[in-house]
Amino acid sequence: MTALDESEMVPVVNRIKRAQGQLAGVLRMLEEGRDCEEVVTQLAAVSRALDRAGFAVVASGLRQCIVNGDGPDSVDTKKMEKLFLSLA
Numbered sequence: 710m711t712a713l714d715e716s717e718m719v720p721v722v723n724r725i726k727r728a729q730g731q732l733a734g735v736l737r738m739l740e741e742g743r744d745c746e747e748v749v750t751q752l753a754a755v756s757r758a759l760d761r762a763g764f765a766v767v768a769s770g771l772r773q774c775i776v777n778g779d780g781p782d783s784v785d786t787k788k789m790e791k792l793f794l795s796l797a
Contacts, residue, residue, distance in 0.1 A: 717769045721762050728758040763796040 735751045771789055 712773070713766065713769055714773060717772075718766070721765045721769075724758055724762045724765070728755050728762070731755045731758065760796055764793075767792045767796070 731751060732755050735748060735755065738748050738751065767789070770792070774785075774789075
């Protein structure tokens with residue numbers, strides 16, 4: 710896989726930074742003894758944000774492989790499948 714396009718990673722970096730802030734909020738909620746449902750709801754939101762960031766990274770890498778490689782046939786489909794499944 711080729712290097713990731715920095716311009717495509719800007720929204721991914723922003724999403725991860727937001728997730729980082731959400732996670733800090735979850736820690737505060739736990740330290741304050743907040744309601745279980747509120748904590749789990751926020752944890753689920755952080756998890757979804759990180760999943761989306763991961764899928765965006767893999768999708769960007771796949772696009773880069775196709776554009777910068779020798780076309781769709783040059784993509785290591787097993788490797789890409791493994792990357793997608795690692796996020797599941």
